[in-house]
Amino acid sequence: MTALRYLLYAVLLVITVLAPFIFPDFRTQLATLWLMIIVALTWDMTGGQMGYNSLGNIFFYGTGMYVAAVIAIGLVYDVGVYTSASGGGINEFTPVQYFAGIGLGMLGAGLFCAACAIVIGYITFGLRGPYFAIGTLGVAIAAGELVSNWDWVGGGQGITLPVYPADLDEGKLFFYYVFAIIGVVLFIFLKWLYSTRFGAAINAIRDDEEKAEAMGIHTMRYKLTAWALAAFFVGLVGAISAFQLISFEPLETAYQTINLGIFMVVCVLLGGKGTLWGPVVGAILFHLFKEITWNYLLGWQWVALGALIVVTVVYFQDGLMGWLMHRKPGWFGIRIDEGSDGARK
Amino acid sequence: MSTVIEVRNVGKSYGGVVANKDISLDVKSGGITGLIGPNGSGKTTLFNSIVGYHPIDSGSIKFEDREISKMNVQEIARLGLLRTFQQTRIYGAMNCVENMLISLPHRKMSLMDSFNRNTRADYDRADQLLEFVGLYEKRFLRSGSLSFGQQKLLEFAMALMNEPSCLLLDEPTAGINPTLINGLIDRLKRANSEFGITLFIIEHNMRVIMNMADHIYCLAHGEMLAEGAPEQIQNDQRVIDAYLGAH
Numbered sequence: 001m002t003a004l005r006y007l008l009y010a011v012l013l014v015i016t017v018l019a020p021f022i023f024p025d026f027r028t029q030l031a032t033l034w035l036m037i038i039v040a041l042t043w044d045m046t047g048g049q050m051g052y053n054s055l056g057n058i059f060f061y062g063t064g065m066y067v068a069a070v071i072a073i074g075l076v077y078d079v080g081v082y083t084s085a086s087g088g089g090i091n092e093f094t095p096v097q098y099f100a101g102i103g104l105g106m107l108g109a110g111l112f113c114a115a116c117a118i119v120i121g122y123i124t125f126g127l128r129g130p131y132f133a134i135g136t137l138g139v140a141i142a143a144g145e146l147v148s149n150w151d152w153v154g155g156g157q158g159i160t161l162p163v164y165p166a167d168l169d170e171g172k173l174f175f176y177y178v179f180a181i182i183g184v185v186l187f188i189f190l191k192w193l194y195s196t197r198f199g200a201a202i203n204a205i206r207d208d209e210e211k212a213e214a215m216g217i218h219t220m221r222y223k224l225t226a227w228a229l230a231a232f233f234v235g236l237v238g239a240i241s242a243f244q245l246i247s248f249e250p251l252e253t254a255y256q257t258i259n260l261g262i263f264m265v266v267c268v269l270l271g272g273k274g275t276l277w278g279p280v281v282g283a284i285l286f287h288l289f290k291e292i293t294w295n296y297l298l299g300w301q302w303v304a305l306g307a308l309i310v311v312t313v314v315y316f317q318d319g320l321m322g323w324l325m326h327r328k329p330g331w332f333g334i335r336i337d338e339g340s341d342g343a344r345k
Numbered sequence: 346m347s348t349v350i351e352v353r354n355v356g357k358s359y360g361g362v363v364a365n366k367d368i369s370l371d372v373k374s375g376g377i378t379g380l381i382g383p384n385g386s387g388k389t390t391l392f393n394s395i396v397g398y399h400p401i402d403s404g405s406i407k408f409e410d411r412e413i414s415k416m417n418v419q420e421i422a423r424l425g426l427l428r429t430f431q432q433t434r435i436y437g438a439m440n441c442v443e444n445m446l447i448s449l450p451h452r453k454m455s456l457m458d459s460f461n462r463n464t465r466a467d468y469d470r471a472d473q474l475l476e477f478v479g480l481y482e483k484r485f486l487r488s489g490s491l492s493f494g495q496q497k498l499l500e501f502a503m504a505l506m507n508e509p510s511c512l513l514l515d516e517p518t519a520g521i522n523p524t525l526i527n528g529l530i531d532r533l534k535r536a537n538s539e540f541g542i543t544l545f546i547i548e549h550n551m552r553v554i555m556n557m558a559d560h561i562y563c564l565a566h567g568e569m570l571a572e573g574a575p576e577q578i579q580n581d582q583r584v585i586d587a588y589l590g591a592h
Contacts (some may be wrong), residue, residue: 216422
């Protein structure tokens with residue numbers, strides 16, 4: 001069984017490495033697929049594993065974009081001058097400046113977003129259930145509006161970053177691999193994290209927070225750490241997205257609450273929350289569904305998406321993995337006491 | 346015997362309803378103290394006040410000579426004062442062993458420690474305690490699928506896993522099959538004598554509490570009605586009246 005599992009992982013890794021060469025026309029699509037997987041996995045850290053459904057994780061995506069852009073520009077130019085001259089000529093970056101900007105920008109974005117998660121979490125983790133979702137959504141919407149009125153970072157126009165300093169196809173490959181590496185690292189990190197006492201503690205918070213408190217678990221500490229870790233990774237992909245997209249603006253791209261902000265939740269619900277594979281499978285299914293409807297049902301794509309959300313939430317709450325677990329608990333090592341009264345509940 | 350929990354003149358009201366009025370009691374170290382009283386007499390309110398579930402209006406509560414009436418639930422739990430719930434609370438989606446491992450004491454655990462996996466010793470201890478409460482055979486079953494009585498035993502084992510110095514039990518035998526009650530009494534007594542855990546128990550079943558406790562407090566209408574050894578309480582006319590509704 002273990003050997004089979006490692007073989008499966010090896011096959012998946014080979015597919016990951018080769019995918020942009022097998023489908024050279026879909027490199028940007030594949031990079032976006034990794035983005036979906038990453039935001040779904042990070043959303044599940046709090047939404048699925050800890051029971052805190054955040055609708056504001058997109059805040060970290062947008063903030064990651066802006067922090068990375070400001071760092072990358074700030075290394076070379078004065079940020080205010082650069083943004084006010086947007087398109088006015090001063091966007092010459094040497095390759096060294098460009099890649100240094102990406103590297104430091106990602107690091108800065110990740111750390112800044114983690115710090116934001118601790119500050120925002122300290123305030124919003126007092127809210128439970130739907131109130132937490134609404135509270136965090138409010139943070140993301142407010143951040144978008146604030147940034148769009150902040151001229152130093154380009155206001156409503158957003159920021160235009162330099163393009164990849166070499167062949168554009170090579171650039172697509174580069175961005176694909178950066179996303180893929182973050183995704184694989186995140187997956188391995190989560191696989192380890194969920195096997196530790198930390199993983200058990202956040203599961204306990206999800207299942208019965210009051211009981212966890214009564215048992216002396218440092219609930220606030222775990223909640224803040226989990227969200228900060230999630231925010232770190234979302235900040236990283238926000239940063240790399242900024243460079244991939246080249247040009248971005250606050251409301252529709254960076255703090256896109258109604259697009260990516262909701263998509264990540266749908267991915268997790270579709271795949272099954274609280275599982276490691278659920279967000280991955282859900283993100284793949286969702287991305288396929290989205291691209292197919294956007295291509296073949298244009299005009300009705302939002303209707304189709306809405307219908308998918310309704311069907312998932314009403315009939316398929318546990319998602320694909322949850323449904324499998326329910327049907328075949330043995331595959332997941334879950335045993336049910338068939339004989340006792342609890343089993344019939 | 347020294348005093349573990351010292352409650353002095355504690356008052357608590359919900360709006361106009363006085364749930365606890367001027368309550369004072371002592372829980373002696375190493376003993377089994379009982380708390381009885383008719384429904385609505387303020388027993389669970391007093392428990393909630395002690396473990397920091399809600400703030401008290403007046404008075405003082407000390408645990409091992411430390412004032413705890415201003416602390417929150419987690420801080421008090423980490424001091425080693427733990428409670429179980431009247432409506433059993435376990436993590437239903439996890440199996441028994443996982444429930445036990447989550448209950449490891451967090452009082453010394455730093456954030457870095459939490460990134461470790463559980464050790465062999467932790468698993469062994471979980472197995473021992475599950476054996477102790479008689480759930481060893483069922484240890485890999487989803488705990489939510491256990492019967493109510495078994496869930497209560499699991500909650501008790503989880504409390505022991507946390508290595509408390511004092512355990513507050515809210516109606517440990519309520520809803521349990523009468524044939525299992527004797528086994529539970531025996532285990533509670535052994536937890537007290539073998540593990541040295543001070544017990545403070547709310548109980549409605551008179552046979553159980555008279556059997557176990559060495560000192561009993563009786564509440565009625567939010568006030569302390571009587572206290573004493575089980576025999577004294579059993580023969581106290583005020584207690585009998587309170588239960589029969591002569592009040």
